[in-house]
Amino acid sequence: MSPGLTDFMALDLMPLLAAALAALSCGIIGNYLVLKRMAMMGDAISHSVLPGLIVAFLLLGEATTFPMLAGAAVAGVACALLVGAVRRLARLDEGSSMGVVFTIMFALGVVLVSINVRNSHVDADCVLYGAIEHLSLVWEPPATVGGLFSLESIGGLPRQVQSLALTLAIVLVFVGLFYKELRISSFDPEHSSAQGVHAGVMHVALLLVVALSVVASFEAVGVILVVAMLACPAAMARMMTDRLGVQIALSAALALVMSTGGYFLATRWPAVSPDPGAVELESSGMIATLGGVGVLVAVLLSPRYGLAASALRKLRYRVRVLSEDQLAMLYRVEESAPDGDATLERRHLTLGVGEGGTERLLARAALRSNVRGGRLERRGDQGFALTESGREHARSLVRVHRLWEAYLVRELGLRPDHVHGTAMDLEHVREHGLSSELERESGDPGIDPHGKTIPR
Amino acid sequence: MPRIGHRTRPDSLASFPEHSPESPLSIHDMTVAYDRRPVLWDVDYEAPAGKLVAIVGPNGAGKSTLIKAALGLTPMLSGRIEFFGEPLKARRRDVGFVPQRESVDWSFPVSALDVVCMGLYSEIGWCRPVGRRARERARASLAQVGMQGYEDRQIARLSGGQQQRVFLARALVQDARLYFMDEPFAGVDAATERSIIEVLRDLRTRGRTVLVVHHDLQTVAEYFDHVVLLNRRIVASGPVAEVFTDENLRKTYGGRLTLLDRAAEELARAVEPGAGS
Numbered sequence: 036m037s038p039g040l041t042d043f044m045a046l047d048l049m050p051l052l053a054a055a056l057a058a059l060s061c062g063i064i065g066n067y068l069v070l071k072r073m074a075m076m077g078d079a080i081s082h083s084v085l086p087g088l089i090v091a092f093l094l095l096g097e098a099t100t101f102p103m104l105a106g107a108a109v110a111g112v113a114c115a116l117l118v119g120a121v122r123r124l125a126r127l128d129e130g131s132s133m134g135v136v137f138t139i140m141f142a143l144g145v146v147l148v149s150i151n152v153r154n155s156h157v158d159a160d161c162v163l164y165g166a167i168e169h170l171s172l173v174w175e176p177p178a179t180v181g182g183l184f185s186l187e188s189i190g191g192l193p194r195q196v197q198s199l200a201l202t203l204a205i206v207l208v209f210v211g212l213f214y215k216e217l218r219i220s221s222f223d224p225e226h227s228s229a230q231g232v233h234a235g236v237m238h239v240a241l242l243l244v245v246a247l248s249v250v251a252s253f254e255a256v257g258v259i260l261v262v263a264m265l266a267c268p269a270a271m272a273r274m275m276t277d278r279l280g281v282q283i284a285l286s287a288a289l290a291l292v293m294s295t296g297g298y299f300l301a302t303r304w305p306a307v308s309p310d311p312g313a314v315e316l317e318s319s320g321m322i323a324t325l326g327g328v329g330v331l332v333a334v335l336l337s338p339r340y341g342l343a344a345s346a347l348r349k350l351r352y353r354v355r356v357l358s359e360d361q362l363a364m365l366y367r368v369e370e371s372a373p374d375g376d377a378t379l380e381r382r383h384l385t386l387g388v389g390e391g392g393t394e395r396l397l398a399r400a401a402l403r404s405n406v407r408g409g410r411l412e413r414r415g416d417q418g419f420a421l422t423e424s425g426r427e428h429a430r431s432l433v434r435v436h437r438l439w440e441a442y443l444v445r446e447l448g449l450r451p452d453h454v455h456g457t458a459m460d461l462e463h464v465r466e467h468g469l470s471s472e473l474e475r476e477s478g479d480p481g482i483d484p485h486g487k488t489i490p491r
Numbered sequence: 492m493p494r495i496g497h498r499t500r501p502d503s504l505a506s507f508p509e510h511s512p513e514s515p516l517s518i519h520d521m522t523v524a525y526d527r528r529p530v531l532w533d534v535d536y537e538a539p540a541g542k543l544v545a546i547v548g549p550n551g552a553g554k555s556t557l558i559k560a561a562l563g564l565t566p567m568l569s570g571r572i573e574f575f576g577e578p579l580k581a582r583r584r585d586v587g588f589v590p591q592r593e594s595v596d597w598s599f600p601v602s603a604l605d606v607v608c609m610g611l612y613s614e615i616g617w618c619r620p621v622g623r624r625a626r627e628r629a630r631a632s633l634a635q636v637g638m639q640g641y642e643d644r645q646i647a648r649l650s651g652g653q654q655q656r657v658f659l660a661r662a663l664v665q666d667a668r669l670y671f672m673d674e675p676f677a678g679v680d681a682a683t684e685r686s687i688i689e690v691l692r693d694l695r696t697r698g699r700t701v702l703v704v705h706h707d708l709q710t711v712a713e714y715f716d717h718v719v720l721l722n723r724r725i726v727a728s729g730p731v732a733e734v735f736t737d738e739n740l741r742k743t744y745g746g747r748l749t750l751l752d753r754a755a756e757e758l759a760r761a762v763e764p765g766a767g768s
Contacts, residue, residue: 229588230613277645
């Protein structure tokens with residue numbers, strides 16, 4: 036093996052594996068917390084794990100793995116149940132109830148640590164921030180890469196990695212087996228229960244799996260940052276798709292990127308930092324930070340819900356409205372021209388669109404799109420006139436505009452001189468079947484409230 | 492009066508003389524309370540088979556609570572419910588439910604077809620995937636409410652009326668024999684209202700029973716055969732022509748508290764001071 040690979044296996048492989056497994060478990064199950072709008076429950080559970088760990092330690096007198104994990108799991112589930120109980124009994128909302136329960140449980144843990152186990156193996160920092168880097172100390176890498184896959188070396192993996200792998204398997208089986216049941220009980224709890232899929236039972240089962248994921252992961256990222264693993268991949272994936280299955284797959288991929296990326300950024304910081312004295316960074320912090328950056332990017336760039344896409348949609352709509360207004364304007368001029376022919380110059384067509392520079396640019400873009408779409412043609416140096424298809428389009432716009440005016444006067448009893456502006460907005464609404472319904476409801480009067488003929 | 496505490500319960504409704512075993516829904520002595528405040532008292536009701544039944548009453552009369560308690564979604568203080576002479580557990584597939592549209596989060600990442608398929612979950616059974624045949628049936632059900640072409644649309648991008656029709660299609664695909672619908676007409680457009688009426692009439696033709704929480708008193712006589720007038724207890728129930736009278740409506744909607752109501756308020760106040768606001 037090359038020295039680089041040997042180093043990688045000795046130093047990075049186990050921490051990386053732990054981070055990735057934790058991110059996958061939390062990232063996948065976190066989808067349901069985000070969808071049920073209760074991601075903070077993950078935070079509550081992770082904080083209340085501390086007293087469970089300490090109590091298990093006090094009972095056993097030593098820090099053995101699985102009993103400690105069991106203590107943590109019991110505390111996590113107790114927290115979830117207590118939140119429900121406090122909400123009912125103290126008549127609080129869910130958020131306040133969580134605030135009461137998990138801070139008190141966490142505080143209890145802090146007190147227990149400071150009283151009893153000051154010099155023990157329970158390291159408060161490790162609980163808070165995680166310590167995956169330590170995993171490389173408890174693992175002896177095999178001599179070759181192939182040796183990794185022998186039964187013997189799998190059995191020799193650090194027990195945190197083993198329990199994380201087991202947790203991921205449980206999460207995958209749970210989500211795979213109860214995919215349909217989780218979907219219905221998260222979406223519509225009442226209908227779900229009526230269908231025989233008891234929503235309360237599914238909820239408790241979900242909380243159990245969340246507690247398991249959180250407990251298995253807190254060593255990797257610490258109790259404070261585990262909520263980032265629960266919430267960030269799901270939140271990013273939700274912005275990118277409207278399908279639950281795709282969302283879950285995406286969140287898994289993003290969890291992988293977030294954990295491995297965060298780990299490498301943190302551990303390779305001295306190599307990329309301009310500061311020659313730079314040291315390695317806390318990888319749990321970097322993983323969570325990367326998650327936050329990812330959510331920010333998703334908020335900006337998501338194809339449907341992103342700010343960029345929304346701004347683009349608004350611009351496109353504005354250009355369409357302007358281009359349709361240009362067609363309708365030419366149509367109205369044709370109507371009143373004695374020979375039925377009309378040519379307008381650019382400055383006329385972009386008239387009245389406001390003085391702003393952007394508006395002017397958009398009006399020009401609208402004009403260009405009309406010419407390119409074959410709805411307007413150039414006449415002479417400066418002029419524009421309707422083509423046959425442009426006239427067709429304009430006629431239907433003017434028709435819908437005047438039908439709306441007739442409807443507003445007839446159905447809503449508005450005064451005829453009040454309806455033009457509203458109709459200007461409504462004529463651009465395109466919905467299947469709307470115009471035929473409008474014809475029916477307005478009574479198809481033939482002339483609009485101003486006495487103008489409604490074109491066919 | 493609600494009796495709070497223990498009471499002996501008969502083993503089966505068959506021991507009651509007024510009970511008919513083939514009734515789609517038999518409610519006997521149902522009392523429901525939130526925080527010990529009675530919401531429904533001593534409700535006895537036998538739904539007629541193959542009829543469209545409106546449940547009407549003022550806000551807070553317990554109309555939705557009646558449905559939810561019958562479906563086991565809200566715990567009862569006392570009472571016994573049977574569907575076609577059996578407990579709900581044995582008849583789940585025969586009982587369909589259309590909840591209020593506002594009761595769910597419409598931004599949930601599912602398509603219209605996904606939601607309709609949920610009506611078949613009980614039939615498909617635990618842990619099995621939704622198969623192609625189930626999806627075909629869901630597609631047909633969507634077409635039945637005039638929603639073909641919207642199968643893959645995410646539900647947030649449907650209008651309110653279309654969302655209501657998706658809920659209706661979800662109930663239809665189940666092919667139940669008894670349906671509960673909680674305000675299906677609330678805030679829908681004309682096309683949806685027509686579609687719902689069509690569906691209701693079709694269900695009646697096929698011998699199904701539908702109980703609908705309804706707000707519009709103007710249309711009760713036009714749309715429904717039977718009516719239940721509810722104000723925390725059943726004021727009257729039966730065929731619209733006999734029961735939907737001015738006097739019964741006054742009794743149902745006349746805001747004045749009866750002696751019974753006042754006594755119950757006092758009782759709740761005595762048991763739990765915080766609740767008596």
